[in-house]
Amino acid sequence: METDILREDKKRELLYLILRKLEDLLNELRYSQVQPDQLSAKRSALLLDLWEAVTIEFFGRYFTVSLNSITVEVVEVLQQDAEIVRSAILDKIPGTLDWFNHLLFQTPLTVDGTPYPPGNPAALARVELLMENAIIQVANAVMQPLLNHFANVEVIKRDFYDRRLFSSRDIERFRNDLSWGYRMERLLREPTDIFGSQYRLFTVAGRGIKQTAVYAPRNQELEQLSGIPLMVTLVLETRDAIAPRLRSTISFVGNGLIFVLTEVIGRGIGLIGRGVLKGIGNVWQDTRR
Numbered sequence: 001m002e003t004d005i006l007r008e009d010k011k012r013e014l015l016y017l018i019l020r021k022l023e024d025l026l027n028e029l030r031y032s033q034v035q036p037d038q039l040s041a042k043r044s045a046l047l048l049d050l051w052e053a054v055t056i057e058f059f060g061r062y063f064t065v066s067l068n069s070i071t072v073e074v075v076e077v078l079q080q081d082a083e084i085v086r087s088a089i090l091d092k093i094p095g096t097l098d099w100f101n102h103l104l105f106q107t108p109l110t111v112d113g114t115p116y117p118p119g120n121p122a123a124l125a126r127v128e129l130l131m132e133n134a135i136i137q138v139a140n141a142v143m144q145p146l147l148n149h150f151a152n153v154e155v156i157k158r159d160f161y162d163r164r165l166f167s168s169r170d171i172e173r174f175r176n177d178l179s180w181g182y183r184m185e186r187l188l189r190e191p192t193d194i195f196g197s198q199y200r201l202f203t204v205a206g207r208g209i210k211q212t213a214v215y216a217p218r219n220q221e222l223e224q225l226s227g228i229p230l231m232v233t234l235v236l237e238t239r240d241a242i243a244p245r246l247r248s249t250i251s252f253v254g255n256g257l258i259f260v261l262t263e264v265i266g267r268g269i270g271l272i273g274r275g276v277l278k279g280i281g282n283v284w285q286d287t288r289r
Helices: 010-034 034-059 074-079 082-088 097-104 121-149 156-161 167-197 218-224 227-288
Strands: 064-067 068-073 109-111 114-116 196-206 209-214
Touching: 010 034, 010 097, 010 121, 034 074, 034 082, 034 097, 034 121, 068 074, 074 121, 082 121, 097 109, 097 121, 097 167, 109 121, 114 121, 114 227, 121 196, 167 196, 167 218, 167 227
Parallel strands: none
Antiparallel strands: 064 068, 109 114, 196 209
16 A cells, blocks of 8 residues: 555554544534535545645645755645545545444444444444545555655655665555556456455554455446456356356266276276285295295
């Protein structure tokens, strides 16, 4: 993930900052008396506002760097990628409206097809998962434009990066890995998850981050797939159709092979063994004479 390039203290600082800004956003929505039907239309703008507020405070509104002897406002450049960040990361964060409505309007939260009221342990656990995933994804969204525009700037590396990723070679390898990961996500993992009716959520686990799959109906997205992602789902469907029959055939052939080995070849080996023993007995009798 984009945040993997950060030092541990900076990574924690960024995640805590997003949590605090998210709490501020929920309080503003609560006090503004926004209605549930309005929330759906505002979802994308709300996440973009959150991203912008975190970006400004994390890097500093007036933070500047020198590029080719020209002083550049970092945050101003990062904000130019707002639409790219929105479409690539923020709009793809799952379940945002669900837990917003659950926390703001006390609406039931659907978990694995079953609606649960506020305060229910299942609802609380799912809200925690969805919030953690949103926080981690917003953190990635904060770092993405920085890596696109200022990845190899010395002051950026000194103030933010893990020391193991200081060299230009390591940074370029890191960026290439991210680019490859996004391609795999778009072409392979995302259609696989859509076909499997699930989302993969990033969650905090101990001292690291892990992925957890949760059920979610995604039929509308499945109908909209085209090109390579659609082909991936067709391959999966074909594999699901063929695999049980193929396993059954292999099992049948395997059982037949075992029968041949044990019954036919085994008997042949037994006959050979008896013949050898008989020959040894004859030689022993001739020797005794």
